[in-house]
Amino acid sequence: MKTKLTELLNIKYPILQGAMAWISEARLAAAVSNAGGAGIIGTGGRELSWVKEQIGLAKTLTDKPFGVNVVLMDDDKEEKIDLICNEKVSFVTLGAGNPVPYIEKFKNAGIKVIPVVPNTKLAKRVEDNGADALIIEGMEAGGHIGKLTTLSLMTQVIPEINIPVIAAGGFADGRGLAAALVMGASGIQAGTRFYASKECAAHIDAKNAIVAAGDMGTEITGYLSNHSIRSLKNKATDKYIELEKANAPAEELSKLRAGKARSAPVEGDVEWGLIQAGQSLSVITSIKSCEEIINDFIREAEEALSRVPGTKK
Numbered sequence: 001m002k003t004k005l006t007e008l009l010n011i012k013y014p015i016l017q018g019a020m021a022w023i024s025e026a027r028l029a030a031a032v033s034n035a036g037g038a039g040i041i042g043t044g045g046r047e048l049s050w051v052k053e054q055i056g057l058a059k060t061l062t063d064k065p066f067g068v069n070v071v072l073m074d075d076d077k078e079e080k081i082d083l084i085c086n087e088k089v090s091f092v093t094l095g096a097g098n099p100v101p102y103i104e105k106f107k108n109a110g111i112k113v114i115p116v117v118p119n120t121k122l123a124k125r126v127e128d129n130g131a132d133a134l135i136i137e138g139m140e141a142g143g144h145i146g147k148l149t150t151l152s153l154m155t156q157v158i159p160e161i162n163i164p165v166i167a168a169g170g171f172a173d174g175r176g177l178a179a180a181l182v183m184g185a186s187g188i189q190a191g192t193r194f195y196a197s198k199e200c201a202a203h204i205d206a207k208n209a210i211v212a213a214g215d216m217g218t219e220i221t222g223y224l225s226n227h228s229i230r231s232l233k234n235k236a237t238d239k240y241i242e243l244e245k246a247n248a249p250a251e252e253l254s255k256l257r258a259g260k261a262r263s264a265p266v267e268g269d270v271e272w273g274l275i276q277a278g279q280s281l282s283v284i285t286s287i288k289s290c291e292e293i294i295n296d297f298i299r300e301a302e303e304a305l306s307r308v309p310g311t312k313k
């Protein structure tokens with residue numbers, strides 16, 4: 001399946017495994033790349049030495065292109081950027097901050113730059129500043145989210161942009177991939193579907209919670225303060241929302257989140273940890289290998305696309 005994205009990254013299928021802090025490690029990223037998509041190592045909150053080790057490990061596990069994500073809120077982002085430039089990975093995705101000051105540096109190191117953006121204005125800005133592609137991430141997604149949905153982003157951003165646009169947020173099967181391609185996207189990025197994969201290092205209780213959850217299984221916390229996170233409903237989200245309703249001070253709310261993005265996937269704290277996950281949960285019914293997930297995406301997308309010409313007037 002060829003698109004502008006597969007050509008840009010030299011990959012077989014237009015599917016990225018979205019970076020997931022504390023979850024998407026070298027083994028997951030390499031498994032996705034070996035299956036024909038492109039995996040991404042999530043470096044958010046991680047030590048520099050861990051990032052170096054994981055990039056090295058991924059290089060031993062795959063000879064296919066893989067990416068690295070930098071969370072631009074991280075205090076040591078400059079050091080991480082230097083390290084990634086030295087390691088010469090295929091591409092980076094950049095989120096949670098202004099990517100523009102870093103685009104040239106990556107490009108000079110021969111690394112393709114793919115910022116994650118939540119609206120048309122930022123999409124145009126990163127294109128004007130030399131990004132190679134961009135990811136529009138709708139609020140159906142797991143993790144930190146913006147305010148627009150994936151469909152409204154595809155509708156409004158894609159016609160304005162010439163570089164490849166990758167749609168993210170709520171893609172968990174091949175019908176979604178087909179829909180994104182029909183909308184003019186060059187590919188998709190999926191996170192939650194790969195969380196529930198065999199190669200994902202996350203705690204089995206967190207993976208099982210994703211498999212067990214259905215379409216109403218997530219909650220957004222922090223919406224009013226513009227620090228929105230979508231995660232599975234649990235004691236932590238109930239408590240957070242209770243405190244938000246009571247106008248609790250910001251420090252109390254942030255205390256409730258401290259270390260929680262880590263404790264669910266790493267320690268298996270599924271009650272008080274944050275199991276960040278997107279809304280398209282009902283179709284995730286088992287933990288599969290990345291190869292099965294990618295093959296399902298492609299088979300279902302091809303089936304869906306073959307039905308389109310048969311549409312009756």
Ligand SMILES: Cc1cc2nc3c(=O)[nH]c(=O)nc-3n(C[C@H](O)[C@H](O)[C@H](O)COP(=O)(O)O)c2cc1C
Binds near residue numbers: 069169195279
């Ligand atoms: C557990 C989790 C952690 C995430 N962490 C990051 C991150 O560190 N950096 C980032 O750019 N995006 C992050 N995301 C967003 C994903 O890369 C991806 O865009 C999103 O999961 C797509 O929506 P979906 O979950 O519906 O597939 C995270 C998502 C999840 C589910």
